[in-house]
Amino acid sequence: MSSILARGRFITFEGIDGAGKSSQIAAVVELLRARGCDVDQTREPGGTALGERLRELLLHEPMDLETEAMLMFAARREHLAARILPALAAGRWVVSDRFSDATYAYQVGGRGLDAAKFAALEAWVHPGFQPDLTLVFDLPPEVAAARVANTGVSPDRFEREQRDFFDRVRAAYLDRARMAPQRVRVVAADRAPEAIRAEVAAIVAERCFG
Numbered sequence: 001m002s003s004i005l006a007r008g009r010f011i012t013f014e015g016i017d018g019a020g021k022s023s024q025i026a027a028v029v030e031l032l033r034a035r036g037c038d039v040d041q042t043r044e045p046g047g048t049a050l051g052e053r054l055r056e057l058l059l060h061e062p063m064d065l066e067t068e069a070m071l072m073f074a075a076r077r078e079h080l081a082a083r084i085l086p087a088l089a090a091g092r093w094v095v096s097d098r099f100s101d102a103t104y105a106y107q108v109g110g111r112g113l114d115a116a117k118f119a120a121l122e123a124w125v126h127p128g129f130q131p132d133l134t135l136v137f138d139l140p141p142e143v144a145a146a147r148v149a150n151t152g153v154s155p156d157r158f159e160r161e162q163r164d165f166f167d168r169v170r171a172a173y174l175d176r177a178r179m180a181p182q183r184v185r186v187v188a189a190d191r192a193p194e195a196i197r198a199e200v201a202a203i204v205a206e207r208c209f210g
Contacts, residue, residue: 008089009088017158019138020137032093039092040083045075065107108172110166133185133204
């Protein structure tokens, strides 16, 4: 195995629910494995036994905004310590459905958490550590909402939020991308899945294998 394949990479997928992340994550995992990478696929909140228990609380129990933010980062710290960092140290690639950009978008952008408090939590939980590549799937909230409704799955408390909430989340994601252009790539998600898959494959090849 070449030296570039021996080094673990951390790739995260972001966007509002209904943006089509799941199918694109599966395609990237398949692509990486075809290139000989050992891939660990995970998600946030969750990724560990404790994280999954916190996920249930976060998605279904009403709580104070700052409690919500701290629980998100508590789950993330466990995820990092128990799974992400050991995998990267062992040379495996980690592909995660969401990371700290989601907290910035949903809690800071959507709910109005003080950005300084978010920055303090981020600096405490993963100082100096960010994904190697973040893909933000951008989609108008009304299109995303229609997709979620068509799944027939009962919505969680985030998915039940109003349109203006998702407008703010979307704007926060785009702000985050502008703040970290070397890491974050925005992908238009209102296209045919095949076109999106081809663009994502090209981005991954350029950023991680180029």
